[in-house]
Amino acid sequence: MRRVYLDHSATTPVDPEVAAIMMTYYTEKYGNPSSVHGFGRETKQALEQARNQVAELIGAASREITFTSGGTEADNLAILGTAEALRKKGKHIITSCIEHHAVLETCEYLEKNGFDLTVIPVDEEGIISVDEVRKAIRPDTILITVMHANNEVGSIQPIAEIGKLAKEHGIVFHVDAVQSLGKIPINVEEMNVDLLTVSGHKIYGPKGVGALYVRKGVRIVPLIHGGGQERKRRSGTENMPGIIGFGKACELAGQRMADDAEKQIKLRDKLMNGIVERIEYVKVNGPVGEKRLPNNVNVSIRYVEGESLLLSLDMLGIAASSGSACTSGSLDPSHVLLGMGLIHEIAHGSLRFSLGRQNTEEDIDYVLEQLPKIVERLRMMSPLYDQVIHSKKA
Numbered sequence: 001m002r003r004v005y006l007d008h009s010a011t012t013p014v015d016p017e018v019a020a021i022m023m024t025y026y027t028e029k030y031g032n033p034s035s036v037h038g039f040g041r042e043t044k045q046a047l048e049q050a051r052n053q054v055a056e057l058i059g060a061a062s063r064e065i066t067f068t069s070g071g072t073e074a075d076n077l078a079i080l081g082t083a084e085a086l087r088k089k090g091k092h093i094i095t096s097c098i099e100h101h102a103v104l105e106t107c108e109y110l111e112k113n114g115f116d117l118t119v120i121p122v123d124e125e126g127i128i129s130v131d132e133v134r135k136a137i138r139p140d141t142i143l144i145t146v147m148h149a150n151n152e153v154g155s156i157q158p159i160a161e162i163g164k165l166a167k168e169h170g171i172v173f174h175v176d177a178v179q180s181l182g183k184i185p186i187n188v189e190e191m192n193v194d195l196l197t198v199s200g201h202k203i204y205g206p207k208g209v210g211a212l213y214v215r216k217g218v219r220i221v222p223l224i225h226g227g228g229q230e231r232k233r234r235s236g237t238e239n240m241p242g243i244i245g246f247g248k249a250c251e252l253a254g255q256r257m258a259d260d261a262e263k264q265i266k267l268r269d270k271l272m273n274g275i276v277e278r279i280e281y282v283k284v285n286g287p288v289g290e291k292r293l294p295n296n297v298n299v300s301i302r303y304v305e306g307e308s309l310l311l312s313l314d315m316l317g318i319a320a321s322s323g324s325a326c327t328s329g330s331l332d333p334s335h336v337l338l339g340m341g342l343i344h345e346i347a348h349g350s351l352r353f354s355l356g357r358q359n360t361e362e363d364i365d366y367v368l369e370q371l372p373k374i375v376e377r378l379r380m381m382s383p384l385y386d387q388v389i390h391s392k393k394a
């Protein structure tokens, strides 16, 4: 059976070049970078090189990069670390309704512990308005945390403008850039970002490693205390193979970004337009064109359940998602689609396809051949669809 992986926003395969270099740090170059001997010095140097590779991809200085166990930890460190550092200054935090759970849940945890939270809405394309952020700012606002690109609908946010606003008001600005890293350019200077989250496994690096960019002069309180690694921001012996792999993945992403984007935009539009042409009662979710990530397709297919679609696709070897991977264990519709104004019923029949480097035209052809048949079969079993057909005939 053909197998087509279209869930790269959940995770990506590790690039063979990345896997190869990681292997050396398991079996040959295993020194602890804190050790003074040659084994340690060798890995310490590699650690700093990886830090450089990450920094370069986002326009930062390498000393501003703190390695973590992933995007989730970096989001927690940014938000909890800022709240703790600035709690005497103020208690108000601003975020948006389409954030990843790693941000939303962390903000809600703070809200339960005495902080005030304002959650900014989005428009029907899933984009935050800068004006809404401006209106939400209070004298006691200490943090604005907003994602760069959304993981479900691929909407790209006006980060530079929000950054400018945050800077004018002296508010710390955190951006979750896990989905945009390596797909569209990021520059922490141009975007006026103070804290920026990135993760390895969404860019053909390993799982369990990520980083937080912390602008020089911005203070955060660490979550993990111990040996004082990572300039005391994140104690614990460094995950060397992971960090080396993440660094390499960043280097490759920088080299391939333009090519990857060009190729994936073509496939994305072929898939999106193909679905709309072949299936009735379909709605495209998220923006079209420039404001959308090169690799994201999200559609609501009426009169079918997203979960049933996923299972049917899976039986044909096609891997997609019905929302974020974290929520797909539950049947709650996506908070992002609801935030964009979709009613429950429509949000339920939604599918996300996220493209990657290895996808081909043939992959898309296969999906476009199979999906309409699946939808037709499922709709035949839907009493609601039956009513629609009959009311049309009448």
Ligand SMILES: *Cc1c(COP(=O)(O)O)cnc(C)c1O
Pocket: 009, 069, 070, 071, 072, 073, 075, 100, 102, 147, 150, 151, 176, 178, 179, 199, 200, 201, 202, 208, 209, 210
């Ligand atoms: C995947 C993801 C995360 C979590 O990163 P992990 O490395 O899996 O912990 C955070 N934010 C966004 C937008 C993501 O897509």
